Amino acid sequence: MNVDLSRVVRLARIELTSEEEHRISPQLAAVLRYVEKLKELNVEGVEPTAHAVPLENVLREDELRVSLTQEEALSNAPKTVNGLFVVPKIVE
Amino acid sequence: MPNSLTIHRLIERLNSGDVTSRQATEACLNRIQSIDRELNAFIGFDSEEALTQADVADKTRANGGEGALLGVPIAIKDAIAVKDHPLNCASKILGDFVSPYDATVIRKLRNAGAIVFGRVNMDEFAMGSSTENSSHGPSRNPWNIKHIPGGSSGGSAVAVAADECVASLGSDTGGSIRQPAALCGCVGLKPTYGRVSRYGLVAFASSLDQIGPLTKDVRDSATMLQVIAGVDDRDSTSVSEAVPDYSSNLTGDVKGLRIGLPREYQVDGLDSEVKDSVNSAVECLAERGAEIIEISLPHTEYAIATYYIIATAEASANLARFEGVRYGARVNGSDPQEMNSKTRGIGFGEEVKRRIILGTYVLSSGYYDAYYLRAQKVRTLIREDYLKAFEEVDLIASPTTPTPAFKIGEKVDDPLQMYLSDIFTISCNLAGLCGISIPCGFSKHGLPIGLQLQGRPFGEPDLLRCAHTYEQATDWRNKKPKLD
Amino acid sequence: MEYEAVIGLETHVQLKTHTKMWCGCANEYGSEPNTNVCPVCLGLPGALPVPNAEALRKTALTGFLLNCDVPSYAKWDRKNYFYPDNPKNYQLTQLDFPSTVSGCVEFEFGGGVGKVRVNRAHLEEDVGKSFHFSDFSGVDFNRAGVPLLEIVTEPDISSPDMAYEYLNALKSILEYGGVSDCDMEKGQVRCDVNISVRQKGDTELGEKVEIKNMNSFSGVRRAARYEISRQMEVIESGGELVQETRRWDDDAGITDGMRTKEDAHDYRYFPDPDLMPHRPSEEWLAAVREEVVELPLARKRRFMTSFQLPESGAEVLVADARLGDYFEEVSGEGKNPKLVANWVINNLRAKLVETGISIADLKFSSTAIPELVGLVEEGQISSSIAQEIFADMFETGKDPKVIVEEKGLSQMSDSGDLEAFCRDAIEANPGPVDDFRKGKETALNFLKGQVMKASRGKANPQVVGDLLVKILNG
């Protein structure tokens, strides 16, 4: 099982050290080899299960609830300026 | 000491004026003081605040106030949001995060008068079966501190088993309540999916996660469930099914109750002591009138593979919010992408990274059908196995774990072996059932062994009644680890 | 070589709800940054979404207005991508089971009717808003979680003008249905444009270029014009077009390619486990259907046929839906809808603009304008007096008849009363009288004006003219 680890960690936004990469790569391969066993099963015509309970139409009415104050909202922010969450400059 | 009492005994003594909530809380704090350096069950607690809550509870009681948990000190897994308290999920990535809101279960505990105190240890983001994956260091099994306490709610189980609290809350995604309860010798209940609101539980795998209690006996489990169960308008997946009176159902009678033994649970690697203890427990129930029926759950061997695909896929999205923009321990970068990647690379522990990477992979373009979609279909087959079995039986009995607690460090280098030890607990979450683990014996080395009972969706009354009947027929619950 | 353009549009429209899609925070523009936020829309650990019923109703309503089907099953999916304005770093959307599918928009175009098929209109959530400073960016999450409808057309649009007209038609439909305010200034409507060019007669589509995040319809038209000619030039010069995302630079008037990594678009969609599917019941759909309103084009046609309004007038009343509603209310079964329409379109509209008063706050009753029209028609007041009365009733809310009564404004038609005015005018203006007698007909108008002035406009000009001629010739 060959996993393009660099592509996956880029998607997942996780920077790995090279030791981590060396450790995780074979572990991941082993797990993927293990889960191959699902291919033994014939799942043709089987509906996928996304939820453990069969609920539907769970909705809320369009009613206002109290929001956080700006101070509360920003209280955990690593960095703020003028009520905004500050991040490194976004370059498109 | 009041810290070693069950909820119902403590309530009796609080009501009689024998003991105050302040004393009970102080007893827990003292106990933590004296043994937690060794056990490492607690990540943090606020003694002052706990005692203030206790004083309020004492005053309420003096004024004739009531509450199912009035004055009872409860420890909370560090994955459940408590307003104005840190919330870390045993991870570095959350930094000094303080929750600005209460989880619904916390609101319910407070309404019932509980003293919400102390955040207990866990595997980081609930990913693990040993509480070794914690940024706070591993917790230790009170029966033998060289052994793991199980996980991911290891701290919750240790704190209850070692009398550092009266009861605790954990969360269970693939056995994370039942497995540590089994390995530490206490009672752990995973309610039916949707029975308890998940609002405020930091999500690991949303379609599998469920909050539940860890307690010293089954009656306490019923009491705790009574308090936290019910539909919540902040959780779309909570179910409006009426909440029955769980305690009144603890009749001690299992006559006619049909208990299934799955043929497929006779797995390689099942420890003989565990097997014998569970067999005796089943015999004990049979002697009391339960009907024992062999059943088949043909897709059991696919459960772990299914679980690790679904759980990691959901986790890869659930944990995407931890990237250093709005909260947490940011590691700077020249642009948002670099900042995110560094923050997550440094903030997450290795098991979490492993699972996010696996989850990202199975959802990625070209692999979705082969892995995720297929796993969802196998999940259907597993669920159907159970629903079919529950036409014949009311409960399913098995060991909670294939072996007693293993040694700390024994499996850290082999994640797959660690995953395989979840064999008996995982299907319950995939199928959305309820399940409980109760003590059913000890290994010759003195480590606890757990009996697992699984029930149909919303079958908690039968589950608790059966567990209670067995518990009352034995005296495992009265054994305490020697720690002093 | 002859080319044709193939254009498809994805239009994002914020729905008009009180609260956001998944939480009870206000769906409100212009608040202080990060004040309409809570654990849910900030993506705090442990928070969970619960769908806003009104957003689902408005989505289904849009479906009906756009002639879509509303399927019996819809579900939610997670679209995974990291961006600082995306609080959960996945966006909740509807991938394969959207709330509405297969509709169309019809509108006037090129002297006929243009028709654009709608592939789907699915519900999703808006993201926060980023602000860029010299060495950092800042994010406001007030907009995060606002219900956003994405309306996706088939590639049925063949020119930039058609795209422009489609967007205007869509906007007026959504405004009419009360689904969205479509306020462009507030960013309530944003558009992605897909454009390809092919040789006329080809059936295969060319390489598709997507221009993202347009926030004005005229910008869409300009960008499409530019992009079509750019693509034709590339083909003409033997170059090759690539499928890509480009950005419209409105100042420079050009599109330019955006740097995208090859795997940037692996969104890893999967069904959201926190949200349950929606299966609209018959009753629920019936209740939504009750809210379906007449669309602008149909209304315009009805105004022209039922009320004999000229096209220009009908257009004004359709463009301003409230004014159109008011017109329908007051014209009722009246005799002169056309004249009532004139008053509504000209006098009332001007007054409303001038004073800033809204129709809901008008003081006079809904019968006042028809009554005023009736008074003029019956010859009881002149049209200049009618203007005066209108100003008065707008001010005071009194009925026109009451004003006529109070101010004694009814028209003087009695020749006995008017004769004195006429004789005075003749006496005071010997010059014009002389002119008239010499055969200068226009001099009569001057004398008539003097009489009108003296009667403070109340004199019936017809009768005055006849009287003057009679006296002067007599």
Ligand SMILES: [Zn+2]
């Ligand atoms: Zn909110």
